[in-house]
Amino acid sequence: MKEELFNKKVSGWENISEENKEKIFKFSDEYIYFLNKVKTEREAVCFAKKMLDENGFKDINKLEKLKKGDKVYYVNRDKSMYIAVIGEEKLENGLNIVGAHIDSPRLDLKPNPLYEDTGFAYLKTHYYGGIKKYQWTTIPLAIHGVIVKSNGEKINICIGEEDDEPIFTITDLLPHLAVEQMEKKLKEAINGEDLNVLIGSIPMQDKDQNEKIKLNILTLLNEKYGIKEIDFVSSELEIVPAFKARSLGFDKSMVASYGQDDRVCAYTSIRAILDVVEPKKTAVCILADKEEIGSYGNTGMESHVFDMFISELLNKTGENKPNLLEKVFCNSKMLSADVDAGLDPIYASVSEKNNAARIGYGIGLNKYTGARGKSGASDANAEYVAEVRNIFEKANLPYQVSELGKVDVGGGGTIALILADKGIDVIDCGVPVLSMHAPYEVTSKFDVFCAYKGYSAFMK
Numbered sequence: 230m231k232e233e234l235f236n237k238k239v240s241g242w243e244n245i246s247e248e249n250k251e252k253i254f255k256f257s258d259e260y261i262y263f264l265n266k267v268k269t270e271r272e273a274v275c276f277a278k279k280m281l282d283e284n285g286f287k288d289i290n291k292l293e294k295l296k297k298g299d300k301v302y303y304v305n306r307d308k309s310m311y312i313a314v315i316g317e318e319k320l321e322n323g324l325n326i327v328g329a330h331i332d333s334p335r336l337d338l339k340p341n342p343l344y345e346d347t348g349f350a351y352l353k354t355h356y357y358g359g360i361k362k363y364q365w366t367t368i369p370l371a372i373h374g375v376i377v378k379s380n381g382e383k384i385n386i387c388i389g390e391e392d393d394e395p396i397f398t399i400t401d402l403l404p405h406l407a408v409e410q411m412e413k414k415l416k417e418a419i420n421g422e423d424l425n426v427l428i429g430s431i432p433m434q435d436k437d438q439n440e441k442i443k444l445n446i447l448t449l450l451n452e453k454y455g456i457k458e459i460d461f462v463s464s465e466l467e468i469v470p471a472f473k474a475r476s477l478g479f480d481k482s483m484v485a486s487y488g489q490d491d492r493v494c495a496y497t498s499i500r501a502i503l504d505v506v507e508p509k510k511t512a513v514c515i516l517a518d519k520e521e522i523g524s525y526g527n528t529g530m531e532s533h534v535f536d537m538f539i540s541e542l543l544n545k546t547g548e549n550k551p552n553l554l555e556k557v558f559c560n561s562k563m564l565s566a567d568v569d570a571g572l573d574p575i576y577a578s579v580s581e582k583n584n585a586a587r588i589g590y591g592i593g594l595n596k597y598t599g600a601r602g603k604s605g606a607s608d609a610n611a612e613y614v615a616e617v618r619n620i621f622e623k624a625n626l627p628y629q630v631s632e633l634g635k636v637d638v639g640g641g642g643t644i645a646l647i648l649a650d651k652g653i654d655v656i657d658c659g660v661p662v663l664s665m666h667a668p669y670e671v672t673s674k675f676d677v678f679c680a681y682k683g684y685s686a687f688m689k
């Protein structure tokens with residue numbers, strides 16, 4: 230009876246065949262390769278575009294007409310992206326959407342970042358997204374991003390990743406002199422204005438100048454990139470951890486890396502849409518920017534660029550008529566592909582055991598997010614949860630339905646509510662993570678593979 234009636238939750242590694250394990254590890258190697266190549270939203274777009282180009286996808290702007298089976302994408306300002314495979318049925322019948330985000334918490338450079346103080350040159354930062362500031366000191370850091378000169382020339386920067394390149398760091402106080410700091414609350418121990426990146430200490434050999442270290446750095450930057458100090462004002466430079474994504478554990482069952490929120494769901498979504506061939510309904514993949522800071526701005530999910538993309542599908546398939554876009558959305562279904570908080574035994578007190586996602590137990594579904602009385606949640610309808618369950622059960626994929634933490638302990642949100650606003654049926658669906666938003670986040674290879682298989686089954 231128990232076998233029959235209980236919702237039994239078991240680790241995916243339990244009784245796994247050698248063949249499946251091999252498949253999972255091979256996929257994870259490819260995922261780790263991606264994580265090491267991609268540490269910003271721009272790099273994610275670049276990587277995705279290359280993969281799509283190699284798999285027969287075309288830039289939608291280059292096509293006059295679309296027909297079933299066509300594979301297209303739209304790149305929005307190099308920072309977000311929408312991808313579609315046109316289905317047999319009319320768009321009017323709705324889309325199957327998987328939407329992830331490709332931005333991650335980090336430190337952004339301020340518009341005027343460079344300064345010198347008492348023998349050192351530094352870059353000032355403003356952190357991006359929800360970070361625990363103390364985690365960003367005393368680790369190796371790399372600088373990724375773009376500088377755009379006033380003539381429009383764009384310079385790509387990526388330094389701190391190769392073994393022969395220098396790295397950067399943010400210093401912290403030695404424990405010997407940290408008596409006062411150690412008494413502070415964790416959130417106040419490191420001041421946001423003290424997250425200054427150490428970048429140099431050799432002065433320009435010119436005794437008549439002041440700010441000689443800053444001058445030396447600017448000279449080096451001018452030689453290497455052709456830039457002046459003013460060019461920082463039109464740059465987007467991101468300070469990210471310089472360490473590599475690696476397999477974790479003696480059994481290599483997990484992945485440790487920066488930026489798995491949410492590039493784990495982004496990567497698995499892209500891989501999933503590559504598998505979609507002539508689907509019944511049009512399959513759509515979203516790679517959104519700015520999720521970590523509220524999804525605002527024209528590369529965030531709140532913007533109307535996504536609506537424009539779907540309108541273009543309607544126009545180019547010749548299906549469009551007045552107000553059809555709203556109908557398309559109301560008939561559409563979506564997995565909001567974002568990470569979930571995995572149960573961490575060391576911090577088990579913030580989770581409610583029966584409703585926490587477990588690492589290695591399969592795809593995590595969050596029926597709702599929000600905080601304190603479900604406030605701010607997009608709560609998926611029971612009918613829709615049943616439909617998604619059915620897809621996973623038919624595909625023989627383990628899934629777990631959970632919530633982010635104990636009642637009143639905290640909460641969070643994703644892009645789900647933005648798409649739900651348009652009338653789409655949405656549920657959060659992704660990979661459980663340990664140390665979410667930290668410079669080094671942990672996932673299970675089993676769950677990563679399940680996410681890929683799950684997104685693929687959903688879009689097909």
Ligand code: MN
Binds near residue numbers: 490567568
């Ligand atoms: Mn996320």
Ligand code: MN
Binds near residue numbers: 490666
């Ligand atoms: Mn996040």
